[in-house]
Amino acid sequence: MKVEVMSDILKANDLLANEIRELLRANGVTSFNIMGSPGSGKTSILERLIPMLPKEIKPAVIEGDIATTNDAERIAKTGVFATQINTRGACHLDAAMVKAAIQKIELDKINLLFIENVGNLVCPSGFDIGENKRIVVSSISEGDDKPIKYPVMFKGVSLVILNKIDLMELSDFDEENFTKGLKKINPGATVLKVSAKTGEGFEELVRWVKENIAS
Ligand code: MG
Numbered sequence: 001m002k003v004e005v006m007s008d009i010l011k012a013n014d015l016l017a018n019e020i021r022e023l024l025r026a027n028g029v030t031s032f033n034i035m036g037s038p039g040s041g042k043t044s045i046l047e048r049l050i051p052m053l054p055k056e057i058k059p060a061v062i063e064g065d066i067a068t069t070n071d072a073e074r075i076a077k078t079g080v081f082a083t084q085i086n087t088r089g090a091c092h093l094d095a096a097m098v099k100a101a102i103q104k105i106e107l108d109k110i111n112l113l114f115i116e117n118v119g120n121l122v123c124p125s126g127f128d129i130g131e132n133k134r135i136v137v138s139s140i141s142e143g144d145d146k147p148i149k150y151p152v153m154f155k156g157v158s159l160v161i162l163n164k165i166d167l168m169e170l171s172d173f174d175e176e177n178f179t180k181g182l183k184k185i186n187p188g189a190t191v192l193k194v195s196a197k198t199g200e201g202f203e204e205l206v207r208w209v210k211e212n213i214a215s
Protein backbone atom coordinates (compact mmCIF):
# COMPACT_ATOMS: atom_id res chain seq x y z
CA MET A 1 0.00 0.00 0.00
CA LYS A 2 2.71 2.43 1.04
CA VAL A 3 4.59 1.76 -2.17
CA GLU A 4 1.50 2.58 -4.23
CA VAL A 5 0.92 5.86 -2.41
CA MET A 6 4.54 6.85 -3.03
CA SER A 7 4.33 6.02 -6.73
CA ASP A 8 1.13 8.09 -7.04
CA ILE A 9 2.89 11.03 -5.41
CA LEU A 10 5.79 10.70 -7.82
CA LYS A 11 3.42 10.42 -10.79
CA ALA A 12 1.64 13.63 -9.77
CA ASN A 13 5.02 15.29 -9.27
CA ASP A 14 6.21 14.26 -12.75
CA LEU A 15 3.08 15.70 -14.38
CA LEU A 16 3.60 19.00 -12.61
CA ALA A 17 7.31 19.00 -13.46
CA ASN A 18 6.47 18.57 -17.14
CA GLU A 19 4.06 21.52 -16.88
CA ILE A 20 6.84 23.65 -15.39
CA ARG A 21 9.29 22.61 -18.13
CA GLU A 22 6.73 23.50 -20.80
CA LEU A 23 5.96 26.88 -19.19
CA LEU A 24 9.67 27.71 -18.98
CA ARG A 25 10.30 26.53 -22.56
CA ALA A 26 7.42 28.67 -23.84
CA ASN A 27 9.08 31.67 -22.16
CA GLY A 28 12.56 30.85 -23.45
CA VAL A 29 13.87 30.02 -19.98
CA THR A 30 16.43 27.28 -19.31
CA SER A 31 16.52 25.87 -15.79
CA PHE A 32 19.24 24.21 -13.75
CA ASN A 33 18.56 22.19 -10.60
CA ILE A 34 21.57 22.61 -8.30
CA MET A 35 21.98 19.93 -5.67
CA GLY A 36 24.61 19.02 -3.09
CA SER A 37 25.29 18.63 0.64
CA PRO A 38 24.75 21.46 3.11
CA GLY A 39 27.92 23.55 3.08
CA SER A 40 29.18 22.28 -0.27
CA GLY A 41 29.02 25.85 -1.57
CA LYS A 42 25.92 25.98 -3.79
CA THR A 43 24.98 29.52 -2.79
CA SER A 44 28.60 30.76 -2.79
CA ILE A 45 29.03 29.45 -6.33
CA LEU A 46 25.93 31.34 -7.50
CA GLU A 47 27.11 34.51 -5.75
CA ARG A 48 30.38 34.41 -7.66
CA LEU A 49 29.00 33.10 -10.96
CA ILE A 50 26.03 35.44 -11.49
CA PRO A 51 28.05 38.71 -11.74
CA MET A 52 30.38 36.99 -14.25
CA LEU A 53 27.61 36.02 -16.70
CA PRO A 54 27.46 37.95 -19.98
CA LYS A 55 24.71 40.59 -20.29
CA GLU A 56 22.59 38.49 -22.64
CA ILE A 57 22.10 35.93 -19.87
CA LYS A 58 19.36 37.11 -17.53
CA PRO A 59 19.03 34.85 -14.50
CA ALA A 60 16.66 34.53 -11.57
CA VAL A 61 17.16 32.23 -8.59
CA ILE A 62 14.85 30.06 -6.52
CA GLU A 63 16.43 29.13 -3.20
CA GLY A 64 15.20 26.04 -1.37
CA ASP A 65 15.87 25.65 2.34
CA ILE A 66 14.21 24.02 5.33
CA ALA A 67 14.18 27.36 7.18
CA THR A 68 15.37 31.01 6.85
CA THR A 69 15.63 33.35 3.87
CA ASN A 70 19.40 33.79 4.28
CA ASP A 71 20.40 32.39 0.91
CA ALA A 72 17.85 34.39 -1.11
CA GLU A 73 19.08 37.54 0.64
CA ARG A 74 22.67 36.71 -0.30
CA ILE A 75 21.70 36.16 -3.94
CA ALA A 76 19.57 39.34 -4.09
CA LYS A 77 22.75 41.32 -3.33
CA THR A 78 24.08 40.31 -6.76
CA GLY A 79 21.20 42.32 -8.27
CA VAL A 80 19.14 39.47 -9.67
CA PHE A 81 15.68 38.45 -8.54
CA ALA A 82 15.74 35.72 -5.90
CA THR A 83 12.86 34.06 -4.13
CA GLN A 84 13.02 31.64 -1.21
CA ILE A 85 11.06 28.45 -0.70
CA ASN A 86 10.92 27.30 2.91
CA THR A 87 10.05 23.63 2.85
CA ARG A 88 9.03 23.59 6.53
CA GLY A 89 11.03 20.51 7.32
CA ALA A 90 10.99 18.72 3.98
CA CYS A 91 14.50 17.76 2.90
CA HIS A 92 14.00 18.30 -0.86
CA LEU A 93 12.07 20.48 -3.30
CA ASP A 94 9.17 19.09 -5.26
CA ALA A 95 7.45 20.36 -8.39
CA ALA A 96 4.49 21.88 -6.50
CA MET A 97 6.81 24.07 -4.42
CA VAL A 98 8.72 25.19 -7.50
CA LYS A 99 5.52 25.91 -9.42
CA ALA A 100 4.33 28.21 -6.62
CA ALA A 101 7.71 30.00 -6.53
CA ILE A 102 7.71 30.51 -10.31
CA GLN A 103 4.49 32.58 -10.03
CA LYS A 104 6.62 35.27 -8.37
CA ILE A 105 9.09 35.49 -11.26
CA GLU A 106 8.62 37.68 -14.33
CA LEU A 107 9.47 34.99 -16.84
CA ASP A 108 9.52 37.37 -19.81
CA LYS A 109 12.44 39.23 -18.18
CA ILE A 110 14.73 36.23 -17.72
CA ASN A 111 16.20 33.39 -19.78
CA LEU A 112 17.86 31.34 -17.06
CA LEU A 113 16.50 29.97 -13.81
CA PHE A 114 18.80 28.53 -11.15
CA ILE A 115 16.96 26.41 -8.61
CA GLU A 116 19.11 25.70 -5.55
CA ASN A 117 17.74 22.58 -3.91
CA VAL A 118 17.75 21.79 -0.19
CA GLY A 119 21.21 20.66 0.95
CA ASN A 120 20.98 16.87 0.83
CA LEU A 121 22.65 14.19 -1.31
CA VAL A 122 19.76 11.74 -1.15
CA CYS A 123 16.13 12.54 -1.94
CA PRO A 124 16.37 15.69 -4.11
CA SER A 125 17.48 13.33 -6.89
CA GLY A 126 14.12 11.52 -6.69
CA PHE A 127 12.05 14.60 -7.58
CA ASP A 128 11.86 16.14 -11.04
CA ILE A 129 11.25 19.87 -10.53
CA GLY A 130 10.95 20.82 -14.18
CA GLU A 131 14.65 21.44 -14.75
CA ASN A 132 16.52 21.10 -18.05
CA LYS A 133 19.82 20.10 -16.48
CA ARG A 134 20.93 18.79 -13.11
CA ILE A 135 24.11 19.93 -11.39
CA VAL A 136 25.66 18.53 -8.24
CA VAL A 137 28.16 20.45 -6.14
CA SER A 138 30.63 18.29 -4.24
CA SER A 139 33.46 19.75 -2.22
CA ILE A 140 36.95 18.72 -1.20
CA SER A 141 36.02 18.80 2.51
CA GLU A 142 33.32 16.14 1.95
CA GLY A 143 35.86 13.55 0.81
CA ASP A 144 36.51 11.71 -2.44
CA ASP A 145 34.02 8.87 -1.90
CA LYS A 146 30.81 10.80 -2.52
CA PRO A 147 30.02 9.54 -6.06
CA ILE A 148 30.16 5.87 -5.09
CA LYS A 149 28.32 6.47 -1.80
CA TYR A 150 25.50 8.50 -3.39
CA PRO A 151 25.25 6.92 -6.86
CA VAL A 152 21.66 7.97 -7.54
CA MET A 153 22.52 11.64 -7.03
CA PHE A 154 25.64 11.51 -9.21
CA LYS A 155 24.02 9.36 -11.90
CA GLY A 156 21.43 11.88 -13.04
CA VAL A 157 23.57 15.01 -13.36
CA SER A 158 25.09 16.66 -16.44
CA LEU A 159 27.66 18.62 -14.45
CA VAL A 160 29.66 17.90 -11.31
CA ILE A 161 31.18 21.00 -9.74
CA LEU A 162 34.07 20.06 -7.47
CA ASN A 163 34.29 23.05 -5.14
CA LYS A 164 36.86 24.25 -2.58
CA ILE A 165 39.85 23.12 -4.65
CA ASP A 166 41.83 25.72 -2.70
CA LEU A 167 41.71 23.13 0.13
CA MET A 168 43.11 20.31 -2.02
CA GLU A 169 46.69 20.61 -0.75
CA LEU A 170 45.60 20.74 2.89
CA SER A 171 43.42 17.64 2.74
CA ASP A 172 43.87 13.98 1.92
CA PHE A 173 41.29 14.21 -0.87
CA ASP A 174 42.27 11.73 -3.57
CA GLU A 175 41.18 13.27 -6.86
CA GLU A 176 41.89 10.09 -8.80
CA ASN A 177 39.59 8.13 -6.50
CA PHE A 178 36.82 10.73 -6.92
CA THR A 179 37.13 10.64 -10.71
CA LYS A 180 37.30 6.84 -10.80
CA GLY A 181 34.13 6.58 -8.68
CA LEU A 182 32.28 9.10 -10.81
CA LYS A 183 33.31 7.41 -14.07
CA LYS A 184 31.75 4.18 -12.82
CA ILE A 185 28.44 5.90 -12.00
CA ASN A 186 28.21 8.56 -14.70
CA PRO A 187 30.93 8.47 -17.36
CA GLY A 188 29.31 11.24 -19.41
CA ALA A 189 29.24 13.91 -16.70
CA THR A 190 31.34 17.04 -17.11
CA VAL A 191 33.54 17.81 -14.10
CA LEU A 192 34.62 21.37 -13.34
CA LYS A 193 37.01 22.12 -10.50
CA VAL A 194 36.39 25.48 -8.88
CA SER A 195 36.99 27.52 -5.78
CA ALA A 196 34.13 29.87 -4.92
CA LYS A 197 36.59 31.47 -2.52
CA THR A 198 39.39 32.33 -4.96
CA GLY A 199 37.40 32.31 -8.23
CA GLU A 200 39.53 29.61 -9.78
CA GLY A 201 37.69 27.65 -12.48
CA PHE A 202 34.81 30.10 -12.89
CA GLU A 203 35.61 31.04 -16.49
CA GLU A 204 35.06 27.39 -17.42
CA LEU A 205 31.82 27.40 -15.44
CA VAL A 206 30.57 30.49 -17.29
CA ARG A 207 31.41 28.74 -20.56
CA TRP A 208 29.44 25.65 -19.48
CA VAL A 209 26.40 27.80 -18.62
CA LYS A 210 26.56 29.57 -22.01
CA GLU A 211 26.82 26.25 -23.85
CA ASN A 212 23.93 24.71 -21.92
CA ILE A 213 21.36 27.42 -22.34
CA ALA A 214 18.87 26.22 -24.91
CA SER A 215 18.91 28.53 -27.91
MG1 MG B 1 22.55 27.46 0.08
Ligand code: ZN
Pocket: 090, 091, 092, 123, 124
Ligand atom coordinates in the same frame (compact mmCIF):
# COMPACT_ATOMS: atom_id res chain seq x y z
ZN1 ZN C 1 13.67 14.74 1.12
